[in-house]
Amino acid sequence: MDQALLDPGLAGLLLAAFSVLWVALGWLWGRKADGLDEYMLAGRKVGLALGSATAMATWVTSNTTLVAPQLAFQLGIWGMLGYSLGSVGLLLFAPMARRIRALMPNGFTSGDFVRLRYGNFAWRVFLLVSLVYSAGWLVSLGAAGGLLIEALSGIPYLIGATVILTICVLYTLLGGLRAVIGTDYIQTIIIVTGVVIVGVMTLNAVDLEQVHGRLAQMRPRLLDMLMPASLMFLFNNLLFGVGEIFHSNVWWSRAFAFDRGVGFKAYLLAGLLWIPIPIAAGFVALSAPAIGLAVPRADMVGPMVAAEVLGVGGAVLLFVVVFAAIASSLDSLLAATGDLLVEDVYRRHLRPNASPRELRRAASATVVLLGFGTWLVVALDITTLAQLLHFTGALVASTIWPIAAGLYWRRTNKASASLAMLLGSLGGLLAYFAIGFYVAALVGAAISMLVVLVATWLWPAEFDWRALEAES
Secondary structure (H helix, E strand, O other), rough: OOOOOOHHHHHHHHHHHHHHHHHHHHHHHOOOOOOOOHHHHHHHEEEEHHHHHHHHHHHOOHHHHHHHHHHHHOOOHHHHHHHHHOOHHHHHHHHHHHHHHHHHOOOHHHHHHHHHHHOHHHHHHHHHEEEHHHHHHHHHHOOOOOOOHHHHHHOHHHHHHHHHHHHHHHHHHHHHHHHHHHHHHHHHHHHHHHHHHHHHHHHHHHHHHHHHHHHHHHHHHHHHOOHHHHHHHHHHHHHHHHHHHHOOOHHHHHHHHHOOHHHHHHHHHHHHHHHHHHHHHHHHHHHOOOOOOOOOOHHHHHHHHHHHHHHHHHHHHHHHHHHHHHHHHHHHHHHHHHHHHHHHHHHHHOOOOOOOOHHHHHHHHHHHHHHHHHHHHHHHHHOHHHHHHHHHHHHHHHHHHHHHHHHHHOOOOHHHHHHHHHHHHHHHHHEEEEEHHHHHHHHHHHHHHHHHHHHHHHOOOOOHHHHHHHHH
């Protein structure tokens, strides 16, 4: 794309409008977020409508809107359809959210559960995995914002990334989880409406037979339903998505924040609504050969194709949809990672006697530091979004079995959780470098499963569920 389809002035106006809207809403909702519970968990009374919207919007992110087209461009049909299996994580977490709320009515973070269930060593291993993953996701989201703005408007990558990070930090800082969930609700409406419009416009503008013909002629492997790498990616992405959701404090904090009886319904509805989003986002990449578009880097294919096919109006619409999608995930991750650092690092390791007021101030400071640290790494622009994100897949997949077994199996012992996360992460990383990103989570999850099952069978232990409720 030799010339950006969005005038920089128009793009700047859109950014300014988003900035004013989100920050104003953050201030408005933040007026009720004085106490620690209000700031970190929105008072633990979030209803079904807001709950479903925040879960769905948070999972529609740069992974969905930018990485799904990238993987369709690289891996073909399974690259596009494989991302839709990310919904499985949300669907499986629905019953877990209900159990989490019942077992830990006063819990704050996923780290609280691991500490109480498995002890300090497993807890610290889990924190390392979770924080490395959170850092990778934060950077991928910030980079995605910069790529989107640069691809559509020509505004330099770093300026775009700086703007979106600053906006999300400001309204998350002002309103905490209340602001995050409230803006997610609006962003969900924008995302769903925009995706429907873009899908209809694309189908009207592109000849499907021509797309198929050009793919068959120029890149036939993308149509191969038996491409080994694509099939491996299909199962790898399924486990990666499950691992992301099972362990991440983004989803646990919502389980604690939702009112009683809401968690199961909210996650189930969010998972069902999410399924078609990555398919629609990935489809546009397959039309790149048909329109003769030269793509300089694979993670820019989605915005470039949509802008080329749909024109200026489509570029504006895509800009708004992807910006909303990225913001809805970035704010959630800032809030949830901040909670994890404050509760599990600052309070549990550094200031065990800190007052709620001190913890509230620490939560605000942590959001600012996370935003600034993310900006520093984004400025380096060292890797593509998919590479960065899937590097963490080996780590998070190793947490699936310790989390699931810990919630439902009384006899799962402490050592099995620690070994499963350590050996699963190590095996997944070795597979990542020796074979490819599309098997890292698969290997990590398989090793973790084997360790948990064998260790529980050989050395069963008894756990009293009341320990979670009493000390959380």
